[in-house]
Amino acid sequence: MRFNWQKVFVPLIAMALLLLFWEWLVWYKGWRSFQMAAPSQLWPAYQRHEALFWQYGWQTLWRTMAGLAISVVVGTLLGMIMGLSRIMNDALYPILVGFNAIPKATVVPVIALMFIGQHDFNTVLMAFLISFFPIAVSVAIGLSTLEPEYRDILRSLGASRFTVFWKIALPKTLPEFFGALKVAATLAFIGTNLVEIITPHGRGLGHLFQSAQTNSDFPLMFAVLIALAILGIFLYYVVVMLERIFAGWAERQPG
Amino acid sequence: MGNLIEIKGVTHAYKTKAGPFPVLDNLNISVPEGSFCAVVGPSGCGKSTLTRLIAGLMFPDQGEVWLHGERVRSPRKTVGMAFQNPVLLEWRSILKNVILPLEIVAPAMPRAGKEERARELLAMVGLEGFEDKRPSELSGGMRQRASLCRALVHKPDVIILDEPFGALDAFTREDLWQTMHELRVKEPVTAVLITHDLRESVYLGDQVVVLSGRPATTQHVMQIDLPGPRPLEMLYAPESVERLSVLRQQIRIAQGRTETERGA
Numbered sequence: 101m102r103f104n105w106q107k108v109f110v111p112l113i114a115m116a117l118l119l120l121f122w123e124w125l126v127w128y129k130g131w132r133s134f135q136m137a138a139p140s141q142l143w144p145a146y147q148r149h150e151a152l153f154w155q156y157g158w159q160t161l162w163r164t165m166a167g168l169a170i171s172v173v174v175g176t177l178l179g180m181i182m183g184l185s186r187i188m189n190d191a192l193y194p195i196l197v198g199f200n201a202i203p204k205a206t207v208v209p210v211i212a213l214m215f216i217g218q219h220d221f222n223t224v225l226m227a228f229l230i231s232f233f234p235i236a237v238s239v240a241i242g243l244s245t246l247e248p249e250y251r252d253i254l255r256s257l258g259a260s261r262f263t264v265f266w267k268i269a270l271p272k273t274l275p276e277f278f279g280a281l282k283v284a285a286t287l288a289f290i291g292t293n294l295v296e297i298i299t300p301h302g303r304g305l306g307h308l309f310q311s312a313q314t315n316s317d318f319p320l321m322f323a324v325l326i327a328l329a330i331l332g333i334f335l336y337y338v339v340v341m342l343e344r345i346f347a348g349w350a351e352r353q354p355g
Numbered sequence: 356m357g358n359l360i361e362i363k364g365v366t367h368a369y370k371t372k373a374g375p376f377p378v379l380d381n382l383n384i385s386v387p388e389g390s391f392c393a394v395v396g397p398s399g400c401g402k403s404t405l406t407r408l409i410a411g412l413m414f415p416d417q418g419e420v421w422l423h424g425e426r427v428r429s430p431r432k433t434v435g436m437a438f439q440n441p442v443l444l445e446w447r448s449i450l451k452n453v454i455l456p457l458e459i460v461a462p463a464m465p466r467a468g469k470e471e472r473a474r475e476l477l478a479m480v481g482l483e484g485f486e487d488k489r490p491s492e493l494s495g496g497m498r499q500r501a502s503l504c505r506a507l508v509h510k511p512d513v514i515i516l517d518e519p520f521g522a523l524d525a526f527t528r529e530d531l532w533q534t535m536h537e538l539r540v541k542e543p544v545t546a547v548l549i550t551h552d553l554r555e556s557v558y559l560g561d562q563v564v565v566l567s568g569r570p571a572t573t574q575h576v577m578q579i580d581l582p583g584p585r586p587l588e589m590l591y592a593p594e595s596v597e598r599l600s601v602l603r604q605q606i607r608i609a610q611g612r613t614e615t616e617r618g619a
Contacts, residue, residue: 247440247442249438249440249442250442250444252407252410252436252438253436253442253455253456253505254455254456254459255412255430256410256411256412256430256434256436256515257430257431257432257434257456257459257460257509258429258430258431258432258459259459263459267455267458268444271444271446272444272445272446274446347446349445349446349489350445350446
């Protein structure tokens with residue numbers, strides 16, 4: 101394949117221009133580091149707290165992944181129950197919609213008060229609570245919209261409900277599942293940071309951000325934001341990789 | 356040869372909020388072993404209900420369905436189905452799609468044996484060389500051929516074809532009709548073919564059953580005693596055209612367009 105210069109250099113040049121403009125703006129306005137950070141200050145800010153970045157970054161990452169893992173298990177189970185039973189769907193759907201409508205920032209203090217001091221548990225719980233909804237809904241819709249002919253082909257041979265689920269319904273739902281998992285990964289990440297920022301003495305990058313904010317240390321705040329973006333992108337591409345492996349068949353071949 | 360499929364006085368109604376919704380009323384059909392029975396009728400007259408009853412996926416309110424001298428009380432491993440929608444599984448290759456029924460019916464069968472059987476069928480319908488393709492890489496006609504292979508792979512004694520050629524263009528459809536005749540020579544099977552194409556019913560059927568409008572009852576049975584496999588030219592031969600016009604008249608009656616003969 102030919103190396104595509106345009107695909108690589110155009111975005112790089114655009115990003116460089118943006119950073120230059122940002123740098124110039126801070127210099128031109130004469131903003132100090134407690135008012136705004138310039139791009140050139142970010143790397144030194146990172147180096148000053150390098151050990152903390154890695155330690156807290158890991159905490160944020162594993163809490164998010166743990167919450168997401170629970171979401172996958174619980175969300176898939178809920179989706180299965182709702183997708184396979186009309187009655188359970190009618191019973192659970194309004195509850196889920198109602199729960200999902202609650203702004204999750206308001207749940208943080210409730211959880212913090214219920215499980216005082218258990219930061220790891222609280223954070224993982226929050227990451228789970230905020231992210232299971234799209235998974236449950238997509239699995240439920242995937243299962244309930246299965247065309248009856250797909251079922252009949254195996255049912256007419258005397259296959260059990262489980263066999264139909266395992267051989268047809270589950271794999272057929274995978275593309276929707278991974279679509280939802282991409283959304284859920286981003287949401288779980290928000291949940292983790294919500295807890296880390298709002299509750300005192302939490303750890304993780306959210307906590308580092310919070311202490312930077314207390315000191316009006318803009319370079320550190322922006323450095324944390326960029327570290328969070330990198331973690332988020334990493335998480336997203338982990339999901340994309342899993343999708344390629346397990347649901348690659350759903351991708352249209354070009355041409 | 357006895358009748359392999361016997362449908363005796365089948366009456367069925369769906370339960371809806373507005374009360375029972377009758378779809379089949381005292382339906383009688385007999386299909387001898389190895390013969391093709393084409394079922395035609397106005398749309399929405401309960402033809403698909405009939406397929407589900409024969410497959411044992413549903414049970415009639417009254418009357419009996421018998422296959423091979425046994426009353427149908429549950430799904431049987433000796434039935435194959437194909438629908439208008441080929442419903443191939445996109446995450447499996449064509450070969451693996453065809454193998455699917457064997458995984459249910461004969462889980463102990465060695466993998467090589469399953470693949471050999473599937474390859475043999477795919478070659479018969481002209482899909483040699485497409486075994487490793489994904490369904491989306493095939494044309495509509497080819498997908499329907501693969502779907503027919505899947506219906507036959509476990510050597511069923513009955514296949515239920517629910518408008519399998521209905522969504523294809525006219526020329527592809529004629530190709531598949533011929534394929535169906537060729538398949539019958541190599542894979543003798545008893546079939547119920549639901550269709551809304553009268554020419555198809557005459558070309559492929561050994562008998563044509565015309566159902567009345569809903570609730571459907573057996574309105575007319577026509578024997579097509581023409582030898583098979585039939586060449587495509589036969590579609591336009593006088594003996595076909597003659598039968599077609601009789602069937603056309605029967606459909607008109609089934610749709611309620613003429614007053615005569617109804618219930619006679």
